Amino acid sequence: MSESSNKPPLFLSPGQWSFTRWTTIGQLEALEVHHPLFEARLFLQGAHLTRFIPRNEPDWLWLSPSARFEPGRAIRGGIPICWPWFGDPARNAPEVRKRIKTPDAHGFARTALWKLEDVSESAHEVEICLSLDANDDFADVWNGRALALLTFNFSVRGCRLALTTTNLGNEPLAFSQALHTYLPTADIERSRVLGLGYTHYIDTLKNWEYCTQSGPVYFEGEIDRIYESGEPLIVVTPGITRKLTAVGSDSTVVWNPGPDKAAKLSDFPDSAWRAMLCVETANAASDYYVLNEGQSHTLGVLIGRG
Numbered sequence: 001m002s003e004s005s006n007k008p009p010l011f012l013s014p015g016q017w018s019f020t021r022w023t024t025i026g027q028l029e030a031l032e033v034h035h036p037l038f039e040a041r042l043f044l045q046g047a048h049l050t051r052f053i054p055r056n057e058p059d060w061l062w063l064s065p066s067a068r069f070e071p072g073r074a075i076r077g078g079i080p081i082c083w084p085w086f087g088d089p090a091r092n093a094p095e096v097r098k099r100i101k102t103p104d105a106h107g108f109a110r111t112a113l114w115k116l117e118d119v120s121e122s123a124h125e126v127e128i129c130l131s132l133d134a135n136d137d138f139a140d141v142w143n144g145r146a147l148a149l150l151t152f153n154f155s156v157r158g159c160r161l162a163l164t165t166t167n168l169g170n171e172p173l174a175f176s177q178a179l180h181t182y183l184p185t186a187d188i189e190r191s192r193v194l195g196l197g198y199t200h201y202i203d204t205l206k207n208w209e210y211c212t213q214s215g216p217v218y219f220e221g222e223i224d225r226i227y228e229s230g231e232p233l234i235v236v237t238p239g240i241t242r243k244l245t246a247v248g249s250d251s252t253v254v255w256n257p258g259p260d261k262a263a264k265l266s267d268f269p270d271s272a273w274r275a276m277l278c279v280e281t282a283n284a285a286s287d288y289y290v291l292n293e294g295q296s297h298t299l300g301v302l303i304g305r306g
């Protein structure tokens with residue numbers, strides 16, 4: 001795995017930016033955006049966004065109160081980047097699975113150190129681009145050569161992520177992925193996801209059985225489903241509605257651990273399942289991608305007001 005320093009690059013001094021600056025949270029370096037219209041916090045490890053707060057609003061993202069900020073440890077909450085595979089390697093398509101050399105779920109990108117490529121700022125928005133070169137440093141966990149470029153755009157309209165994967169190898173590359181968004185809710189039992197009616201889904205809690213959704217998705221205890229849809233979604237929670245608009249995705253994961261799994265999850269208070277839900281913009285299950293040499297694919301999501 002990459003052992004490069006997690007110190008910010010010297011050539012990018014904070015003085016060059018008006019709204020963005022380096023900070024250290026726990027043992028990790030992060031970029032903090034303090035724009036007159038919004039705030040954001042983005043870790044170099046994992047290219048992990050943990051905060052997006054438009055002025056006079058609550059945080060749009062959920063972050064576990066017991067999240068830990070340590071090298072090599074996935075942050076619980078925000079938007080983990082699952083790449084270049086989503087979920088349990090054994091549950092991926094054979095073409096994806098054959099490149100994976102570890103039983104670990106969700107790929108290595110969420111704990112790898114990404115490189116800052118660019119920050120651009122204006123009176124209306126801030127855009128930050130990070131890259132991860134999946135080269136031989138990752139040869140112990142994955143067989144492939146690829147570049148991941150992730151652009152974050154923050155504005156009063158919301159926050160947009162675009163993750164572009166380019167195959168740098170000389171044979172076809174199969175991969176799966178997800179932008180694993182944790183959203184807050186004041187009450188999970190009064191929350192729902194609209195836009196998935198009549199969609200087929202895999203219920204991973206029922207031995208990966210195929211089912212069809214009727215009406216909104218409600219949260220009644222543990223839920224862990226892969227929906228075969230990348231259509232726009234509305235997430236309704238008490239007093240707050242969000243719209244998630246995906247690009248490059250034909251699958252969406254809806255997850256809440258419920259009380260029993262919550263008690264076993266790392267960095268997750270026992271009762272926190274009542275305060276969060278995950279709606280993950282994905283290329284998962286049969287919706288994996290195969291790129292020929294030099295080809296690219298972009299997976300993105302715009303999280304806006306509903």
Ligand SMILES: O=P(O)(O)OC[C@H]1O[C@H](O)[C@H](O)[C@@H](O)[C@@H]1O
Nearest residue numbers: 074087105106224225253255278
């Ligand atoms: O605990 P993690 O590795 O972060 O995974 C958290 C969750 O991620 C996804 O939503 C999966 O569908 C779940 O099965 C998994 O439990």
